[in-house]
Amino acid sequence: MPFLPVKPADMQARGWEQCDFVCVTGDAYVDHPAFGTAIITRVLEKEGYRVGVIAQPDWRDPRAVLRLGKPRLGFLVNAGNIDSMVAHYTVAGRRRSDDAYTPGGRAGKRPDRAVETYCALIRRACPESFILIGGIEASLRRFAHYDYWEDRVRPSILLSSGADLLSYGMGERALAAVAAVLDRGGSVRDMTGIRGVCYWADAAVSLPENHVSVPSYEKAAADKAAYARAHRLETLEQDAVTGRPLVQKHGARFLVQTPPALPLDTEELDAVYSLPYMRAYHPDYEPEGGVKGLQEVEFSITHNRGCFGGCSFCSIAFHQGRTVTARSHASVLQEAEGFLQNPRFKGYISDVGGPTANFRHPSCPEQRARGMCRGKRCLAPAPCPHLDSSHSDYRQLLKELRELPGVKKVFVRSGVRFDYALAESDPGFLRELIQHHVSGQLRVAPEHCSPAVLGCMGKPRMEVYERFERLFQRLTREAGLDQYLVPYLMSSHPGSKMEDALSLALFLKSRRLHPEQVQDFYPTPGTTSTCMYYTGLDPMTGKPVYVARTKKEKAAQRALLQYYLPENRRTVIEALVSCGRTDLIGHGPGCLVPPDAQYLREHGNKAARPEKAAPRGRGRQKPGESRPEKRKRRR
Numbered sequence: 001m002p003f004l005p006v007k008p009a010d011m012q013a014r015g016w017e018q019c020d021f022v023c024v025t026g027d028a029y030v031d032h033p034a035f036g037t038a039i040i041t042r043v044l045e046k047e048g049y050r051v052g053v054i055a056q057p058d059w060r061d062p063r064a065v066l067r068l069g070k071p072r073l074g075f076l077v078n079a080g081n082i083d084s085m086v087a088h089y090t091v092a093g094r095r096r097s098d099d100a101y102t103p104g105g106r107a108g109k110r111p112d113r114a115v116e117t118y119c120a121l122i123r124r125a126c127p128e129s130f131i132l133i134g135g136i137e138a139s140l141r142r143f144a145h146y147d148y149w150e151d152r153v154r155p156s157i158l159l160s161s162g163a164d165l166l167s168y169g170m171g172e173r174a175l176a177a178v179a180a181v182l183d184r185g186g187s188v189r190d191m192t193g194i195r196g197v198c199y200w201a202d203a204a205v206s207l208p209e210n211h212v213s214v215p216s217y218e219k220a221a222a223d224k225a226a227y228a229r230a231h232r233l234e235t236l237e238q239d240a241v242t243g244r245p246l247v248q249k250h251g252a253r254f255l256v257q258t259p260p261a262l263p264l265d266t267e268e269l270d271a272v273y274s275l276p277y278m279r280a281y282h283p284d285y286e287p288e289g290g291v292k293g294l295q296e297v298e299f300s301i302t303h304n305r306g307c308f309g310g311c312s313f314c315s316i317a318f319h320q321g322r323t324v325t326a327r328s329h330a331s332v333l334q335e336a337e338g339f340l341q342n343p344r345f346k347g348y349i350s351d352v353g354g355p356t357a358n359f360r361h362p363s364c365p366e367q368r369a370r371g372m373c374r375g376k377r378c379l380a381p382a383p384c385p386h387l388d389s390s391h392s393d394y395r396q397l398l399k400e401l402r403e404l405p406g407v408k409k410v411f412v413r414s415g416v417r418f419d420y421a422l423a424e425s426d427p428g429f430l431r432e433l434i435q436h437h438v439s440g441q442l443r444v445a446p447e448h449c450s451p452a453v454l455g456c457m458g459k460p461r462m463e464v465y466e467r468f469e470r471l472f473q474r475l476t477r478e479a480g481l482d483q484y485l486v487p488y489l490m491s492s493h494p495g496s497k498m499e500d501a502l503s504l505a506l507f508l509k510s511r512r513l514h515p516e517q518v519q520d521f522y523p524t525p526g527t528t529s530t531c532m533y534y535t536g537l538d539p540m541t542g543k544p545v546y547v548a549r550t551k552k553e554k555a556a557q558r559a560l561l562q563y564y565l566p567e568n569r570r571t572v573i574e575a576l577v578s579c580g581r582t583d584l585i586g587h588g589p590g591c592l593v594p595p596d597a598q599y600l601r602e603h604g605n606k607a608a609r610p611e612k613a614a615p616r617g618r619g620r621q622k623p624g625e626s627r628p629e630k631r632k633r634r635r
Contacts, residue, residue, distance in 0.1 A: 088110075357394075
């Protein structure tokens with residue numbers, strides 16, 4: 001099956017005069033199931049619709065969205081695999097120099113706020129066309145939301161984009177239902193019963209029964225406590241079993257979110273991944289060097305959806321949901337066997353994972369019928385007593401994959417939830433992971449060591465990570481391998497004071513860890529951590545949360561985690577002085593940084609002095625020890 005049409009000649013080759021749908025996306029066109037555009041367009045194709053793709057149109061030219069003509073039923077608009085503002089800017093506000101989802105890695109091929117910009121182009125070119133927005137950018141901005149780049153609360157993206165309908169979360173069910181309504185001549189009024197969408201209601205009498213009202217856009221923008229209440233309600237109603245319709249007033253109109261779409265079951269998920277993807281970027285990109293974003297995922301396999309981990313800074317719960325569903329072994333093996341027919345495949349499956357690699361089933365048996373527990377986490381601060389921690393199915397799946405003829409190695413590079421691995425009394429999964437599926441380094445995410453910060457993050461206490469670390473090291477030694485843990489760490493997360501950042505720096509020093517990269521907390525729309533950052537409140541409890549807001553303090557917390565870099569010395573010294581920990585400035589084994597010239601000028605002899613090293617090959621004399629005793633000890 002060829003790529004979907006991207007130019008008129010492609011339509012002519014298929015004998016089409018008009019597309020039913022045209023998908024406008026901020027990414028390059030990559031027909032691979034790791035890309036949302038590929039999934040939704042192939043799902044519609046399977047339903048019998050004619051679908052074309054316009055990837056990264058010139059946003060300065062309204063004619064760019066008419067490359068394939070006016071579609072019969074409507075336009076589908078998304079920003080791509082990541083939020084366009086995150087794609088363009090670092091957390092420090094610097095413009096990124098490259099874009100992995102653009103041919104040749106060139107930055108600047110997509111606009112800021114891509115969903116809004118593309119919708120504006122379509123409205124100018126085809127004012128009467130139906131527009132459905134979706135994907136991560138639209139999904140996480142579906143309510144009034146704090147926008148880090150403008151430092152203000154913005155209205156729902158359904159308002160700012162001028163689109164007709166918004167599909168949130170995983171959109172296969174909603175998209176098929178919307179397409180069916182449009183195909184029979186219906187309108188948005190006929191879509192209000194579809195799960196997983198947001199629409200406008202003009203009068204209170206037309207609101208759904210049993211709905212939950214959240215503070216209006218105007219209240220949320222003016223009152224941080226109201227914003228926190230809105231976020232709490234929005235979060236609690238995101239379960240597909242128990243979630244109720246949500247209503248948020250914007251001026252004279254009402255934004256209505258229908259309950260979340262039911263997750264695809266195993267058979268349906270298998271069907272999505274069996275669609276005829278080309279598993280490649282469009283050949284038009286070859287002269288530009290292809291699309292870098294495909295390299296990491298071309299021979300990877302997504303075996304699950306959803307995540308019950310519940311990390312506050314993660315958008316997965318608000319987008320994919322907390323209910324885990326998984327593909328069958330047969331489906332996963334069929335995908336892997338397809339790799340063997342690809343001349344680019346060298347025998348290495350780069351990943352068998354998903355949002356969290358070692359989740360293969362719901363967190364507990366009751367979840368399917370009763371939904372997720374409201375306001376509770378399955379794993380933090382400690383695993384729920386009802387947690388199903390069995391890894392047997394995942395272990396068996398990995399075993400079947402590595403035994404396929406032609407497969408040399410199967411790696412697991414998605415995040416492994418270490419506390420969930422420890423919850424299973426049998427260490428067999430971790431032993432097999434170490435023996436067969438780690439490429440020298442296993443990346444895990446303790447994120448921090450401060451109990452206060454970990455509590456805000458929704459992560460387990462550091463003692464759990466240390467237990468995992470000891471078990472990993474023991475099993476690695478038993479396997480006769482030379483492998484290491486690489487911890488993901490985050491600076492400046494809400495709840496982190498300078499003292500907490502210092503504790504993390506000392507933790508790293510105690511383990512002689514020198515992280516090459518440190519993730520500074522990035523307040524992206526829709527997450528609980530972003531709500532904490534904006535409001536200074538924990539939305540689930542209403543309690544105040546400390547937030548590092550100034551560029552200076554955020555830079556200091558980040559520098560402490562990389563205290564060993566010469567360019568960070570001055571910043572680290574200033575941070576240590578502010579914490580009253582000048583004892584950590586010096587040349588002794590317990591110090592973080594040596595003094596610099598400015599510090600020496602200011603403090604003179606108060607600066608710590610280096611210890612005098614013993615001559616090579618000779619031990620130091622212990623206090624009170626005579627020289628004959630020292631010679632005898634050395635012998």
